[in-house]
Amino acid sequence: MRYYIADLHFNHGNMNKNMDKRGFESAEAMNEYMIKQWNSKVKTGDEVVVLGDFCFGSGKVANKILARLRGKKYLIVGNHDRFLKDKEFEPEWFKWIEHYKELNDDNRKVILSHYPIFCYNGQYRKDVGDNPLVYMLYGHVHNTFDEYLLNDFIQRTRDYKRFERDKEYHNIPCNMINCFCQFSDYVPLSLDEWIALDKNRRRNMDIEDMIKTGQALDIDVSFGDGVMKVALPTEKYYRLKDAFAEQGLTIEEGLKRFVEWSVEKPVEFKAWVEECKKEGYFSEMELKAWT
Numbered sequence: 001m002r003y004y005i006a007d008l009h010f011n012h013g014n015m016n017k018n019m020d021k022r023g024f025e026s027a028e029a030m031n032e033y034m035i036k037q038w039n040s041k042v043k044t045g046d047e048v049v050v051l052g053d054f055c056f057g058s059g060k061v062a063n064k065i066l067a068r069l070r071g072k073k074y075l076i077v078g079n080h081d082r083f084l085k086d087k088e089f090e091p092e093w094f095k096w097i098e099h100y101k102e103l104n105d106d107n108r109k110v111i112l113s114h115y116p117i118f119c120y121n122g123q124y125r126k127d128v129g130d131n132p133l134v135y136m137l138y139g140h141v142h143n144t145f146d147e148y149l150l151n152d153f154i155q156r157t158r159d160y161k162r163f164e165r166d167k168e169y170h171n172i173p174c175n176m177i178n179c180f181c182q183f184s185d186y187v188p189l190s191l192d193e194w195i196a197l198d199k200n201r202r203r204n205m206d207i208e209d210m211i212k213t214g215q216a217l218d219i220d221v222s223f224g225d226g227v228m229k230v231a232l233p234t235e236k237y238y239r240l241k242d243a244f245a246e247q248g249l250t251i252e253e254g255l256k257r258f259v260e261w262s263v264e265k266p267v268e269f270k271a272w273v274e275e276c277k278k279e280g281y282f283s284e285m286e287l288k289a290w291t
């Protein structure tokens, strides 16, 4: 069996405080947990492709960790894998070390890269039953705002239709899967397991997750007797803040105007919302907060 996993960041203590906020007491505690999770799944004969950012630290540290992980290991190089340049690192721990690879996985092709590839090789290939034949497995973005933007791209691409040789319109496949280790509780997963996990995760991916991970901001807007909560991705928050500032308003005051308008002139407000949707000014999600 072959498994995949990305961005383990062994020995990278900072992952507990910043970025992922993994919550382990120390880098050592995180290492021990991730080794346990890996070995709970991987048997000696299994293969594991690490999609980059395997370990932070010296060659010696990487050697020690690799000695404790079961299975045959393969590495797609990530931007944090500096141990590879350390003379003390023993590259034999990995069967191969590459920056990009295409492999066959149970009659499907997998495109492997640490960095997400938007238009990947074989993206349009499907079998006679319309099932995708190619998957792009990536890492790098962890569960950040970049992953949120990627998700937006994936959903939009899948919504488009393309006129094909059979003279019919078909949806554009976009089978990009973020194999980030936290999504699977640090357990390497097979392609089918990642497909299932990804489908479920993208379905449930909403602004609440973004707020939890600090990628979106929750704004309280006082209105009448109550308080309305508006959630905005950080990037959009700063854009709106600048736009309102030009009119001499804070973001809270600006959003309050929107709400007042929605109550005072509901018909015009609805028309404006529809216009925004059409023009793609705001996402469905943000408009939901205002309507």
Ligand SMILES: [Fe+2]
Pocket: 007, 009, 052, 053, 078, 080, 140, 141, 142
């Ligand atoms: Fe990473």
